[in-house]
Amino acid sequence: MIKIHFIVNPISGKGQHKIEKTLLDNYFSSSIYDIKVSYSTYKKEAIQLTQNAILDNPDIIVACGGDGTIHEVATELVGKNIGFGIIPVGSGNGLASNLEIPKNIIQAIELIINGTIQPMDVGYVNDHYFFSNMGFGIDATIIRNYEKSGKRKLSAYVQAALNAAKEYRTKPMEVCYEDEVKMVNPLLLFVSNSNEMGYKMSLTPQASVRDGLLDFLLIPKISIFKQMYYGLLVVLRKTHLFKNAIYVQIPEMEVRILEEGINTLQLDGEYYPFSTTIFKIGVLKGALRVIC
Numbered sequence: 001m002i003k004i005h006f007i008v009n010p011i012s013g014k015g016q017h018k019i020e021k022t023l024l025d026n027y028f029s030s031s032i033y034d035i036k037v038s039y040s041t042y043k044k045e046a047i048q049l050t051q052n053a054i055l056d057n058p059d060i061i062v063a064c065g066g067d068g069t070i071h072e073v074a075t076e077l078v079g080k081n082i083g084f085g086i087i088p089v090g091s092g093n094g095l096a097s098n099l100e101i102p103k104n105i106i107q108a109i110e111l112i113i114n115g116t117i118q119p120m121d122v123g124y125v126n127d128h129y130f131f132s133n134m135g136f137g138i139d140a141t142i143i144r145n146y147e148k149s150g151k152r153k154l155s156a157y158v159q160a161a162l163n164a165a166k167e168y169r170t171k172p173m174e175v176c177y178e179d180e181v182k183m184v185n186p187l188l189l190f191v192s193n194s195n196e197m198g199y200k201m202s203l204t205p206q207a208s209v210r211d212g213l214l215d216f217l218l219i220p221k222i223s224i225f226k227q228m229y230y231g232l233l234v235v236l237r238k239t240h241l242f243k244n245a246i247y248v249q250i251p252e253m254e255v256r257i258l259e260e261g262i263n264t265l266q267l268d269g270e271y272y273p274f275s276t277t278i279f280k281i282g283v284l285k286g287a288l289r290v291i292c
């Protein structure tokens with residue numbers, strides 16, 4: 001018997017997907033599979049649901065949602081011998097798109113049945129994991145504004161980004177990597193494991209979830225006109241034309257923020273405040289067994 005737990009976020013995407021046991025039973029024969037389904041009823045409950053599912057010794061746990069749900073479920077599976085499946089019913093679906101997991105629910109189910117388990121890298125910052133990307137800087141403010149808007153669609157991201165461009169204040173930081181220490185004051189310090197942020201957009205098109213490296217993108221403080229130009233290049237998928245950026249592919253970096261107070265990060269598109277000023281960022285090669 002193959003035991004599979006599905007953890008479903010009922011509000012992800014437009015909240016209109018219907019992933020239910022009756023649907024799954026059509027594809028997972030009861031002579032081969034033992035299927036369980038649970039639904040998150042509030043933010044971050046998928047963490048607890050995954051912990052409960054692990055106690056049942058499943059072969060596979062499937063996150064049904066977007067990058068936020070993937071983050072919550074996969075965090076509990078790092079370094080464990082449990083297959084991780086994805087049914088991407090979120091809004092941006094960045095990681096699933098990077099892994100070429102179809103957005104069509106039936107095709108994603110078929111991939112869980114016929115796909116192979118492949119190790120993928122996992123990023124970490126201090127004691128938190130990330131699977132797609134994380135960032136200090138304006139992206140954390142964009143995510144905070146986006147979460148406040150209560151909407152989950154591309155136009156809400158664009159509005160959140162325009163508001164963040166007006167209000168964001170840069171902070172001086174030291175970044176240490178490969179024996180170098182650089183003093184920076186970045187608009188954006190974006191760290192990516194995956195080559196897609198969601199909505200088919202990317203700031204780090206060269207990133208791979210299997211290279212044992214993270215892609216670090218540092219955009220210095222620039223004028224509002226240059227910010228708009230960069231935004232345009234992101235939409236046009238031509239960020240390589242932007243000459244003010246530092247882009248390195250390395251396994252680790254330390255960031256020291258040179259101002260006391262609360263520091264904000266986005267981790268896989270969710271907003272997190274931290275009271276620490278020192279952030280150790282790195283990658284665990286092949287630490288998640290993903291089905292794709």
Ligand SMILES: Nc1ncnc2c1ncn2[C@@H]1O[C@H](COP(=O)(O)OP(=O)(O)OP(=O)(O)O)[C@@H](O)[C@H]1O
Nearest residue numbers: 012013041043044065066067068069090091092093
């Ligand atoms: N029942 C619920 N009510 C409110 N929030 C929930 C519920 N279940 C899960 N959540 C929260 O919903 C948030 C968004 O989830 P998710 O990322 O899966 O969808 P999305 O934002 O539509 O997709 P993406 O991140 O790919 O753009 C997560 O923070 C998650 O904790």
